[in-house]
Amino acid sequence: MKIFTATQIREADAYTIQHEPVSSLQLMERAANACAQWLFRHFEADRPFYIFCGMGNNGGDGLVITRLLHDKGYNATACIIHHSTKASPDHTANREALEQQYPQSIYDIHALADFPTLPAGSIVIDALFGTGLRSAVEGWMAGLIHRINDLQARHTVIAIDLPSGLLADASSARMPVVNAHHTLSFEVYKLAFMMPENAARVGQLHILPIGLHPDYMARTPTRFHVTDAHMMRTIYQPRQPFAHKGTYGHALLIAGSYGKIGAAVLSAKACLHSGVGLLTCYVPQCGYQIMQISAPAAMCITDPQETHSSHFHETQPHTPALHQFRAIGIGPGLGTATPTAKALELLLDQYRQPMVIDADALNIIAAYPFLLSRIPHGSVLTPHPKEFERLFGSTENDFARLELLSEQAINLQLYLLLKGRFTAIACPDGSVYFNSTGNPGMATGGSGDVLTGILTALLAQGYAPKAAVLLGAYLHGLAGDIAAARMSQEAMTAESIIDCLGPAFLQL
Ligand SMILES: NC(=O)C1=CN([C@@H]2O[C@H](COP(=O)(O)OP(=O)(O)OC[C@H]3O[C@@H](n4cnc5c(N)ncnc54)[C@H](O)[C@@H]3O)[C@@H](O)[C@H]2O)[C@@H](O)CC1
Ligand SMILES: [K+]
Numbered sequence: 001m002k003i004f005t006a007t008q009i010r011e012a013d014a015y016t017i018q019h020e021p022v023s024s025l026q027l028m029e030r031a032a033n034a035c036a037q038w039l040f041r042h043f044e045a046d047r048p049f050y051i052f053c054g055m056g057n058n059g060g061d062g063l064v065i066t067r068l069l070h071d072k073g074y075n076a077t078a079c080i081i082h083h084s085t086k087a088s089p090d091h092t093a094n095r096e097a098l099e100q101q102y103p104q105s106i107y108d109i110h111a112l113a114d115f116p117t118l119p120a121g122s123i124v125i126d127a128l129f130g131t132g133l134r135s136a137v138e139g140w141m142a143g144l145i146h147r148i149n150d151l152q153a154r155h156t157v158i159a160i161d162l163p164s165g166l167l168a169d170a171s172s173a174r175m176p177v178v179n180a181h182h183t184l185s186f187e188v189y190k191l192a193f194m195m196p197e198n199a200a201r202v203g204q205l206h207i208l209p210i211g212l213h214p215d216y217m218a219r220t221p222t223r224f225h226v227t228d229a230h231m232m233r234t235i236y237q238p239r240q241p242f243a244h245k246g247t248y249g250h251a252l253l254i255a256g257s258y259g260k261i262g263a264a265v266l267s268a269k270a271c272l273h274s275g276v277g278l279l280t281c282y283v284p285q286c287g288y289q290i291m292q293i294s295a296p297a298a299m300c301i302t303d304p305q306e307t308h309s310s311h312f313h314e315t316q317p318h319t320p321a322l323h324q325f326r327a328i329g330i331g332p333g334l335g336t337a338t339p340t341a342k343a344l345e346l347l348l349d350q351y352r353q354p355m356v357i358d359a360d361a362l363n364i365i366a367a368y369p370f371l372l373s374r375i376p377h378g379s380v381l382t383p384h385p386k387e388f389e390r391l392f393g394s395t396e397n398d399f400a401r402l403e404l405l406s407e408q409a410i411n412l413q414l415y416l417l418l419k420g421r422f423t424a425i426a427c428p429d430g431s432v433y434f435n436s437t438g439n440p441g442m443a444t445g446g447s448g449d450v451l452t453g454i455l456t457a458l459l460a461q462g463y464a465p466k467a468a469v470l471l472g473a474y475l476h477g478l479a480g481d482i483a484a485a486r487m488s489q490e491a492m493t494a495e496s497i498i499d500c501l502g503p504a505f506l507q508l
Contacts, residue, residue, distance in 0.1 A: 001231075002217065003189045003224035003434070006131040006168040012187075015216040027210070028057060028090050032064030034208040035160055035184045039065070039123075040072060047123050049076040050116065052148065054128040054164070055087045061160050062127025063094035070102045081128060082110045083141050112143045124148060124157045126178045128164035131190075136175040137165045145176040152179050159183040163201045168192050171397035177201045187212045189226050194422045194434045195398035196385075223406075225433045226422075229508075232474050235467045236508045239275070248277030249326035249460030253298075253453070254347075256333045257340075258307035261287040263333025263359070263449045266494050268295040270453025271329070273501040274475070276460045280319060282312045310339035313346035322351050329456030331361030332449035340364065345371060354378035354465045358452040359387070366390035377413040378428070378465040380455055384419040384448065406432055415469045419448065423473050433470055437477025441489025442497065450497050451476045479504040 004012065017024050039049075051066045053059035062078060069076035078098060087095070099106060107116060118124070126148060129137070137145060145165050148157065157180045162168060165177035168190040181203040185193070187210050192198050225231075240247065251271060256264030261283060268281050272295060279298040281291050284305050291300045301316050303309040312330075315321045322328075328351055334340060341364045354376055357365070362383050365371045372391070375381070383391060388401070392408055395401040402424060409416045409426035418424045422434040454476055458468035482503050483496035 001189065001226045001228050002220070002222045003191055003194070003226060004220070004222060005191070008220060008222070009131050009168075009186075009188065009190075011220070012212045012216045016211070016213040019213050019215065020211075025090055025093055028060050028094070029064055031161075031186050031208075031210045032061045032068060034186070034210055035061065035065050036068035036072075038184055038206065038208065039069065039158070043123060045072065045074045047074075047121055048119055049074060049123045049125060050079055050118055051076060051125040052079045052081060052128055052144075053091075054081055055084045055091055056129065056132045057088050057090050058127050058130030058132065058161055058164075060088060060091040060094050061130070062125060063091065063098050065125060065127070065160070066105055067094070067098050067101060070105060077105055077107050077116075079107050079109050079116060081141070081144060082108060083128075109144075112140050112147065115144070115147050118151060118155060120154070122155050124151055124155045126157060126159040126164050126180060128178070130161035130164075131168050133162075133165070133167060135167075136172070142176040145178055149179050152181070156181050157203075159202075161185050162190065162192070163203075166192050166198060166201055171195075171197065171399040173197050173397040179203070182206060184208055186210045188217075189434075191224055191399075194226075194424070195402075196420055197398045199421065223431055225431065226436050227433050227470055227474050228436055232471055232508055235463075235471045237461075237463070245277040248275055249462060250278040250280065250320065250324065251276045251456045251460035252280050252282060252322075252325040252328045253456060254282045254309060254312045254328065254330040254334065255449070255452075256281075256283040256287045256291075257309065257335030257337070257360075258284065258286050260333030260335065261290045263446065264291060265294040266446045266449040266498065267329065267332045267453040267456075268298050269495075269498050270450040270501065271457040272297050272453075273498055274454045274457035274472075275505075276457035279457075280325070282309060284309050305339070308335045308337040308340050310337070310343050313343045313350055322347075323353070325351075325460075326462070327353070327355065327456050327459035329356040329358070329452050331356075331358035332452050334360035334364075336360050336363050336367065341368060345374075348374040348376070352376050354380065354459060356380045356382065356452055356455045356459065358382045358448060362387045362391060372412060375412065375414060378415070380415040380417060380459075380465060380469050382417045382419065382448065382451060382455070388418055402426075402432065406430060415465055417469055417473060419451075423477070425469055425473060427466055435470075435473040435477055437474050438480050439477075439484050439489055441484040441492045442477070442480040444493060446494025447480070447497060450494050454501070475501065475504050475508075478507060482507075
């Protein structure tokens with residue numbers, strides 16, 4: 001699914017109005033009706049509604065919502081905020097319609113002193129500003145946003161299209177923005193919704209279809225996308241009837257050190273549960289028995305060292321030459337000992353196919369930044385935000401971080417996967433995909449090791465790196481969602497994610 005900018009959304013509205021055709025007022029009616037239907041499903045008619053309406057079309061939506069609530073017998077007041085002397089034509093038309101039908105439902109606010117006292121149990125609807133906001137809200141309007149935020153502790157706050165004050169395409173990190181419990185947005189995701197800095201503002205996000213014209217959506221290019229089930233079905237390749245284990249590749253997983261062999265086990269199990277043909281694990285000697293017992297389907301090679309690995313760049317007796325592994329995953333629990341770092345440097349010189357680089361392998365690269373340019377093109381790096389900062393430095397806000405992520409992916413010709421609620425995947429071609437699956441239950445030790453295993457398995461099976469990283473992130477989140485549904489976000493562990501990889505594949 002594409003993410004559009006505020007300008008593109010305006011164009012989509014205009015295109016729909018012209019080509020459906022539908023009038024601008026009818027489109028507003030449709031948008032407001034989608035919100036009203038959501039409100040009817042979630043609240044009884046005994047709750048008073050206060051709809052704070054701005055002077056633009058977002059306020060227009062609020063006025064229509066007020067009318068539709070009344071039509072259903074709800075008690076609703078449109079608090080019209082006169083932040084400007086000029087109202088949009090659709091705002092004016094809908095104010096007139098409301099005045100005609102329900103004149104008692106309009107309350108004009110010209111200054112902060114007019115702010116109403118809300119009875120207990122009221123629902124607050126924020127329809128001040130939507131995609132038309134151009135810069136930070138200032139003056140008494142900023143005060144008004146603070147007043148709405150003061151209500152948030154006692155009242156449910158629902159934002160229409162965007163929490164007011166939030167810019168759709170740029171950071172609003174230090175600006176006054178409504179903190180909503182729910183945001184009801186129209187048709188498409190906005191980039192601002194993907195940013196962790198806006199989590200408390202957006203609350204729970206609900207994207208409501210309003211029938212924007214499919215032609216505009218299909219032919220308008222965009223850098224930013226959200227992954228979805230439909231996209232995964234085009235990527236996923238079912239297994240072939242005449243397949244043998246060689247068809248699905250031989251992967252090498254270099255992971256684990258003393259005290260962190262568990263990370264290697266989790267990665268290996270995830271790899272085995274994600275369709276790899278053959279798996280060899282490379283661990284220090286202390287990991288041999290643990291690996292063989294925990295993951296009997298995997299072969300195991302040990303380093304000469306007892307506690308950490310130092311020779312994985314060299315081909316071992318009785319194993320294929322390095323280049324014969326169709327994929328290498330490296331990093332989980334690896335440790336950052338100097339001999340390990342040296343071996344990683346040599347490995348990067350010798351293995352020239354895309355690999356998966358995670359955790360301590362990333363920390364080693366952060367400590368020796370000259371290694372970044374030696375990583376084979378098309379490799380996948382999977383940092384969490386702290387690892388990302390160690391690798392590429394800190395940024396002022398999440399939008400700047402996303403730009404840095406994309407810039408580095410282009411410059412280094414790598415796939416950079418930044419973990420988060422909406423994991424961001426920056427591609428060497430400049431496109432960025434946000435993963436839509438997953439839940440906070442996955443914020444648990446070992447979850448990242450599982451992802452490394454999945455990605456390594458998909459690369460080994462011959463998926464192109466872009467397909468592997470999009471499908472891998474999606475499957476990881478989906479397995480996490482299935483695990484959470486089965487046993488709760490609290491009780492699930494990294495192992496539960498592995499256990500649910502099967503059902504996740506079945507849902508593709
Ligand atoms: N036909 C359409 O275009 C549709 C629009 N829709 C709604 O319309 C919204 C967009 O409407 P508009 O483009 O009228 O814009 P908004 O209603 O989001 O905001 C415009 C108003 O904000 C003021 N403003 C802008 N920047 C400001 C700032 N920094 N400080 C104070 N005031 C500022 C403008 O002067 C104007 O009064 C969407 O978010 C959505 O809610 C929906 O009804 C769907 C259909
Ligand atoms: K709003």
